Every structure is written in structure tokens, then in C-alpha cells.
Amino acid sequence: MADSRFVYVTYIRTTPEKLWQALIDPEFTRQYWVGTWQESDWKQGSPWRIMIPDGRVADSGEVLEIDLHKKLVLSWRNEFKPEMREEGYSRLTYELEQMGESVKLTVVHEIDKPESKLIGAVSTGWPHLLASLKSLLETGESLKETREWPAGK
16 A cells, blocks of 8 residues: 555454454553543544544544454544655555454554655554554553653643
């Protein structure tokens, strides 16, 4: 699909069910995703959005594909940075695969736009958020710097 693509793979000591909940549950995501939460009914074709603690919409799109505890595909458009919003919709895919006592999580974020500003931004953001998610699931504590929305942003 993409001219610009980010791929990240990690292994988390958890179950697919717990990881799935961590990816979509608003109370859980607030703990590792800088205080943000997602809103959706998580059905194919449904809208979804990520909410910033001050009430702004960070990102929005649609649930394109959902296979409970295995795969989630979203269209994704940044809403609060004009230069990224004008790039249009990207595609985010989460794939979860049981690997012994761990779950292999593959995240692919891509867009049909060479040198995408959005993919450049998420390429630095995703590793930090996913490390915090892994820490939260494995130890009960997220990384401190991913707990709150940055001041002035």
C-alpha cells in the first residue's frame, strides 16, 4: 500500500485478550498513551477517534477490519496538526499472535504518500508508547514520560 511505512514488532508477556483490552480500553490507554483515550464501538465500519485530555480530537478514522484478539485495522487521520491532517488518511494495523507465554504484537502504520510527515512523527512516537504499554502489562507500571499529555501541545 504505502510509500511511507512504519513497522514495529515487540513481544509482550501477556495474553492476546489482555493486550487487546490494553489497545482499546479508554481507562487502560490513558495510563500509557499520554493521557489520551479512544472512542469507538469497535465494529467494522464504525468511527473511532483519539481524544486529547483537553477535549480536542487528536486523530480520527474508521474501523476497517476487526478480528477479536487477533487483528485490528483502522483508517487514521491526524486532526490537530494541519500539515499532517492535509495528508489525509493513513492505515494502522495491529496484529496479535500468541507465541508461547508471550504475544507478538506487530504494528504497521502506512500511507500512500512519499516522505509523509505523519509517518515521520509516528515513527518516533510508536516505539515509546509501545515500550510503555509493554512495561504496563508486564510490571503494572507504564513509563512515566508517557502518562500525561505534554504541556503546551
